[in-house]
Structure formats: C-alpha cells, structure tokens
Amino acid sequence: MSAEIPKSELSQEKEPIRTKIIAVANQKGGVGKTTTAINVATALAASGLRVLLVDLDPQGNATTGLGVEKVNTEKEIYSAIIGDCTLSDTILPTAITGLEIVPASADLAGAEIELIELNQREARLKLALKEIFSIYNYILIDCPPALGLLTLNALVAADSVLVPLQCEFFALDGLGQLSRSIERIRNAFNSKLFIQGVVLTMHDGRNNLCKSVEADVREYFGSLVYKTVIPRNVRVSEAPSFGLPAIVYDMHCTGARAYMHLAAELLRGDGRLPEGEAA
Numbered sequence: 477m478s479a480e481i482p483k484s485e486l487s488q489e490k491e492p493i494r495t496k497i498i499a500v501a502n503q504k505g506g507v508g509k510t511t512t513a514i515n516v517a518t519a520l521a522a523s524g525l526r527v528l529l530v531d532l533d534p535q536g537n538a539t540t541g542l543g544v545e546k547v548n549t550e551k552e553i554y555s556a557i558i559g560d561c562t563l564s565d566t567i568l569p570t571a572i573t574g575l576e577i578v579p580a581s582a583d584l585a586g587a588e589i590e591l592i593e594l595n596q597r598e599a600r601l602k603l604a605l606k607e608i609f610s611i612y613n614y615i616l617i618d619c620p621p622a623l624g625l626l627t628l629n630a631l632v633a634a635d636s637v638l639v640p641l642q643c644e645f646f647a648l649d650g651l652g653q654l655s656r657s658i659e660r661i662r663n664a665f666n667s668k669l670f671i672q673g674v675v676l677t678m679h680d681g682r683n684n685l686c687k688s689v690e691a692d693v694r695e696y697f698g699s700l701v702y703k704t705v706i707p708r709n710v711r712v713s714e715a716p717s718f719g720l721p722a723i724v725y726d727m728h729c730t731g732a733r734a735y736m737h738l739a740a741e742l743l744r745g746d747g748r749l750p751e752g753e754a755a
C-alpha cells in the first residue's frame with residue numbers, strides 16, 4: 477500500500493495536522509449560527525484545508541443546508557454522543573471538496589435529557605471527537621440555540637467559540653450569560669477555551685439601530701469583533717433551500733464575499749494565513 481501513497485501525502489504525514497475545534501455558539505436562535513458555520517466551513521475547505529462540520533442542533537439545519545439527506549438516522553451525531561456508534565461511522569461527504577459533515581436528526585433533541593444519566597455527560601462529544609481528531613485542520617460545531625447540555629458538550633470539546641451576533645436591539649442581551657458560561661466552563665472543564673471572535677451578521681449599514689448596536693458591541697468586545705461584517709443578503713437566505721452554502725450558490729453575492737473575508741480574517745488570527753493574503 478505504501479508504494480501507492482503519493483509523495484506529497486507522505487511529507488504531510490511527517491508534519492502532524494494542527495486541529496482546531498471551533499464551536500459556533502449563541503443561545504439566541506436565528507442570529508446566523510448555522511449560516512456562519514456552513515459558509516466559514518466551506519471557505520476554509522475552499523482554501524485547501526480539511527474541514528469537518530458537526531451539526532449539533534436537533535433542527536439539523538446545517539445538515540439540510542449542505543444538501544445532505546438524513547436517510548440513515550441511526551448514524552448521526554446523536555448515536556455517536558450516546559455511544560451507539562463511533563463518530564467516524566457518522567461522517568458523510570458533502571458536495572464541497574475538503575468538507576465533511578456529521579449530520580443531525582430530531583433524535584438529538586432527546587440527548588439533552590438522556591445525557592443527564594450518562595457518565596461524563598459534558599465530555600461525550602470531546603471523547604467522540606478524539607478518534608478522528610488529527611484528520612482535520614478545522615472542526616466546526618454548529619450549536620443549538622440554548623445553553624443546555626449539547627452546547628456544554630460543544631464548549632468542552634472546543635478550543636474556541638465563534639459568536640455570531642445579529643445587529644438588533646437585544647443583541648447584547650444574553651451575551652453576559654454566554655460570557656459567564658464560557659468562564660464557568662473554562663474554570664471547570666476546559667481551561668484553554670477562548671473566544672475566537674464575534675461576527676456581526678445580517679448587518680445593514682444604512683440602519684441607524686444597526687450602527688449603534690455595532691458601536692456598542694465593538695466597545696464591549698474590542699478587538700474580538702471581526703472587522704468583516706456579514707451583510708443582510710437575500711442570496712444568503714436562499715442558498716440553504718438549494719442545499720448549498722451561499723459561497724457556492726452565488727460566490728459573487730455580497731454575503732458570500734463577506735464570508736470569504738471572514739474566513740481569511742479567522743485564518744490570519746490563527747496565524748495560518750499571512751497578512752494581506754486572501755483565503
């Protein structure tokens with residue numbers, strides 16, 4: 477078998493892959509978590525990295541948004557967390573080269589309750605991910621809109637949290653709660669956890685409320701807020717119904733371009749892209 481391995485892959489073996497696990501989290505629904513997870517994952521894969529998107533929301537929007545059929549419901553994130561199968565059993569390819577997904581189904585809703593009874597209930601995802609850990613450059617976890625046991629599992633497994641924030645009146649409400657949860661998790665389970673960044677979504681620069689919310693968020697979080705903002709863009713909202721990331725559905729639309737810039741900013745922040753270079 478070794479004779480068939482191309483030289484480039486052999487040389488990759490010598491340098492172990494640096495895996496980074498990012499939880500995309502905000503306990504509010506509809507703020508752009510799934511859209512951000514799908515499009516950042518796609519942009520990272522498009523820049524030649526190997527990426528896994530873990531759908532940790534019982535609504536399964538990341539799964540359907542990537543055009544993955546939930547046919548085999550026995551092998552999805554729920555079964556891997558509960559321990560009925562391994563995580564690698566659940567991984568499916570997507571239409572995007574370099575991007576794979578662990579799908580979710582509605583069964584996952586039961587996990588919030590079933591996990592309570594299990595050993596190491598907060599570390600089930602972390603333990604499940606260990607097996608496939610070193611295969612990917614990035615693992616993104618799309619969290620449900622709650623700070624329950626599923627999100628706790630994501631934050632215990634993750635290196636960092638990417639927080640999408642919609643520019644609306646109550647945007648900062650609940651962020652204190654999220655920050656406190658991150659702090660508690662850092663103290664109790666995962667001392668390395670940090671905030672990767674805050675990204676403003678569905679941004680409308682002509683709207684005064686949006687501008688004032690943006691100013692507040694930048695004052696509160698400082699340099700943690702990405703320079704790139706994601707504009708409200710109808711092409712972005714259409715894309716999931718075609719089972720495609722906006723970046724693939726219409727790579728020239730303003731939303732797609734913003735997500736590509738965001739991925740480049742994220743890579744630069746991680747020291748994986750030289751200053752000034754696009755993803």
Ligand SMILES: Nc1ncnc2c1ncn2[C@@H]1O[C@H](COP(=O)(O)OP(=O)(O)O)[C@@H](O)[C@H]1O
Pocket residue numbers: 504505506507508509510511512537621677678679706707708709710712713714716731
């Ligand atoms: N930049 C955007 N422009 C327009 N619509 C968007 C944008 N981002 C997200 N949406 C839409 O807003 C809704 C909520 O986004 P979603 O990513 O599902 O949020 P969450 O995962 O936080 O619940 C979806 O219908 C999505 O298509």
Ligand SMILES: [Mg+2]
Pocket residue numbers: 509510511533537619
């Ligand atoms: Mg979602």
